[in-house]
Amino acid sequence: MYVAVKGGERAIESAHAWLAEERRGDTNIAELSLPQIREQLKLAVDRVMAEGSLYDPDLAALAIKQSRGDLIEAIFLIRAYRTTLPRFGASRPVDTGAMDCDRRISATFKDLPGGQVLGPTFDYTHRLLDFKLAAESEVPDAPTREVSSGAVPHVTEFLNQEELIESAPHDDTPPPDLTREPLEMPADRALRLQALTRADEGFTLGLAYSTQRGYGRNHAFVGELRIGAVTVEMDIPELGFAVEIGEVTLTECETVNQFTGSKSEPPQFTRGYGLVFGQSERKAISMALVDRALRWEELGEDYVGAPAQDTEFVLYHADNIQATGFLEHIKLPHYVDFQSELELVRKLRREAGEEQFQEAAE
Amino acid sequence: MTEYNFAYLDEQTKRMIRRAILKGLAIPGYQVPFASREMPMPYGWGTGGVQVSAALLTPDDTFKVIDQGADDTTNAVSIRSFFERTAGVATTTATSEASVIQTRHRIPEDALTENQILVYQVPIPEPLRFLEPRESETRKMHSLEEYGLMHVKLYEDISRHGHIATSYAYPVKVEGRYVMDPSPIPKFDNPKLGNMAAIQLFGAGREQRIYALPPYTQVVSLDFEDHPFEASKADHPCGLCDATDSYLDEVIIDDQGGRMFVCSDTDYCTARQAAGHKGKDAA
Numbered sequence: 001m002y003v004a005v006k007g008g009e010r011a012i013e014s015a016h017a018w019l020a021e022e023r024r025g026d027t028n029i030a031e032l033s034l035p036q037i038r039e040q041l042k043l044a045v046d047r048v049m050a051e052g053s054l055y056d057p058d059l060a061a062l063a064i065k066q067s068r069g070d071l072i073e074a075i076f077l078i079r080a081y082r083t084t085l086p087r088f089g090a091s092r093p094v095d096t097g098a099m100d101c102d103r104r105i106s107a108t109f110k111d112l113p114g115g116q117v118l119g120p121t122f123d124y125t126h127r128l129l130d131f132k133l134a135a136e137s138e139v140p141d142a143p144t145r146e147v148s149s150g151a152v153p154h155v156t157e158f159l160n161q162e163e164l165i166e167s168a169p170h171d172d173t174p175p176p177d178l179t180r181e182p183l184e185m186p187a188d189r190a191l192r193l194q195a196l197t198r199a200d201e202g203f204t205l206g207l208a209y210s211t212q213r214g215y216g217r218n219h220a221f222v223g224e225l226r227i228g229a230v231t232v233e234m235d236i237p238e239l240g241f242a243v244e245i246g247e248v249t250l251t252e253c254e255t256v257n258q259f260t261g262s263k264s265e266p267p268q269f270t271r272g273y274g275l276v277f278g279q280s281e282r283k284a285i286s287m288a289l290v291d292r293a294l295r296w297e298e299l300g301e302d303y304v305g306a307p308a309q310d311t312e313f314v315l316y317h318a319d320n321i322q323a324t325g326f327l328e329h330i331k332l333p334h335y336v337d338f339q340s341e342l343e344l345v346r347k348l349r350r351e352a353g354e355e356q357f358q359e360a361a362e
Numbered sequence: 363m364t365e366y367n368f369a370y371l372d373e374q375t376k377r378m379i380r381r382a383i384l385k386g387l388a389i390p391g392y393q394v395p396f397a398s399r400e401m402p403m404p405y406g407w408g409t410g411g412v413q414v415s416a417a418l419l420t421p422d423d424t425f426k427v428i429d430q431g432a433d434d435t436t437n438a439v440s441i442r443s444f445f446e447r448t449a450g451v452a453t454t455t456a457t458s459e460a461s462v463i464q465t466r467h468r469i470p471e472d473a474l475t476e477n478q479i480l481v482y483q484v485p486i487p488e489p490l491r492f493l494e495p496r497e498s499e500t501r502k503m504h505s506l507e508e509y510g511l512m513h514v515k516l517y518e519d520i521s522r523h524g525h526i527a528t529s530y531a532y533p534v535k536v537e538g539r540y541v542m543d544p545s546p547i548p549k550f551d552n553p554k555l556g557n558m559a560a561i562q563l564f565g566a567g568r569e570q571r572i573y574a575l576p577p578y579t580q581v582v583s584l585d586f587e588d589h590p591f592e593a594s595k596a597d598h599p600c601g602l603c604d605a606t607d608s609y610l611d612e613v614i615i616d617d618q619g620g621r622m623f624v625c626s627d628t629d630y631c632t633a634r635q636a637a638g639h640k641g642k643d644a645a
Contacts, residue, residue, distance in 0.1 A: 312496055340548040348524070
């Protein structure tokens with residue numbers, strides 16, 4: 001005997017209780033604290049802040065804890081929280097030239113003013129599991145040296161002085177705001193960069209990689225990659241001047257790409273740009289490559305049909321919160337539509353069967 | 363929950379959504395872009411409908427949520443409890459008692475009135491999307507009223523299958539102008555879209571679109587003279603309430619493949635049973 005299913009409410013409550021229990025895991029093991037996540041899983045925190053579009057390491061740590069380490073779920077928590085926050089105003093553009101660099105490298109010059117600073121990078125580590133880490137261990141202090149403080153010039157500026165690279169003139173046009181206006185095509189570069197900086201790291205990486213393998217190739221040199229803290233300033237109308245309201249860590253990547261030129265215009269290198277919250281090199285470089293690929297039209301290049309050249313394709317599919325929501329919604333009941341399809345397929349099959357029967361009879 | 367505004371969204375956001383709704387009502391069937399917000403439920407799970415409902419609800423409203431026609435499907439339960447928590451509005455499962463009904467995939471069997479609003483959750487608002495993936499192109503096609511591609515698709519269905527092979531999200535034309543996706547309702551529900559007394563609002567959160575049908579709007583399901591549109595359902599009476607005019611779910615009841623057919627609209631079915639109607643499978 002069939003009884004219509006009731007009790008969705010109780011099932012949901014029980015599922016949530018079980019989830020909470022699973023999140024905690026074995027209670028004989030000490031619980032993770034937010035400072036532990038913030039300090040020791042910093043790159044995860046950085047990714048959640050970047051793709052969540054909210055710079056708050058403590059909230060990101062909380063989101064990671066709550067999501068059991070599922071970073072896309074953590075990003076979702078941050079986004080859903082972010083959207084409820086009142087908007088007081090906008091900061092002044094941050095000056096990455098004045099960045100307090102932890103890391104600053106250029107692949108295009110052997111040495112340069114400001115120097116090459118490796119910083120805390122995995123780059124030259126041998127990827128051997130360090131079994132000593134399995135046991136808790138003290139970390140020896142890293143050696144230090146005095147650094148000259150002060151602004152470190154951008155590599156692309158050196159090229160710009162000789163007009164070897166396209167100029168990027170100062171522009172005070174307020175950028176559109178992806179989070180307050182619907183995304184509409186065509187999207188200008190400011191909007192594209194805004195979408196890319198919060199885009200899924202994996203998706204952006206895949207697209208960038210595809211350009212390297214020939215789908216919209218525009219060979220990129222890492223002109224410069226820098227990571228460090230910049231101050232955030234905001235104009236306070238009542239005061240009439242800008243005050244420093246905080247500091248954020250950013251990763252900035254400027255690529256120097258294949259030159260363009262024509263009979264009338266001498267060849268010049270072109271630019272790709274990536275800027276991401278936190279220490280997120282892979283993302284910043286990927287972003288710069290995809291940015292450059294999307295610029296084909298303004299640089300007078302051919303559209304070769306590469307995915308990374310297709311603004312609509314890239315921007316409409318780069319957001320992992322949109323993507324994961326829609327992907328996972330197919331878990332929801334669809335039995336009404338399925339029933340409709342069942343009826344249709346049965347009808348079509350019945351008719352096909354009758355036709356065959358008739359043909360056989362004839 | 364005092365940390366959030368009434369019905370979760372802040373008033374500025376509600377105002378922005380209401381403007382989009384008004385524009386949608388002024389241009390029936392036209393997809394109005396709106397700055398959809400991230401909601402605390404995933405995109406694709408009704409965020410468009412939830413935002414529209416949030417913009418509509420007042421403390422005096424009575425709210426009903428259905429998914430697949432049922433009030434007790436998990437996502438309907440989840441959305442209902444969201445508004446119970448954030449708006450504190452009265453909720454109901456009775457279609458006739460609700461002033462705002464949010465739905466996914468169904469239109470209630472009972473006719474709605476001028477005092478009601480039906481809010482649809484929409485996954486893909488663009489009826490031309492699977493014929494042309496580019497939004498920039500499809501918007502152009504709508505503005506030029508260029509719907510030939512859709513007719514070709516329906517014609518190809520007929521030549522291949524003998525029938526139009528679309529059984530849900532069946533495209534309609536609104537007031538002779540815009541071709542509109544009615545959301546993934548079974549085509550059985552399509553005839554209810556037109557000339558409805560209630561306001562119908564469609565919200566697509568992820569795709570950032572709102573569209574609307576004002577009361578008593580002309581809505582025509584696309585078809586051909588020699589292949590007229592046909593609303594279809596399983597050819598059975600409801601096993602519980604014996605209704606012959608309602609959309610039916612097919613439920614598998616044993617592992618020999620035995621099955622029965624029951625109303626998808628649970629409120630409709632319950633009310634009929636309470637009124638003494640009894641199907642062949644009722645206890």
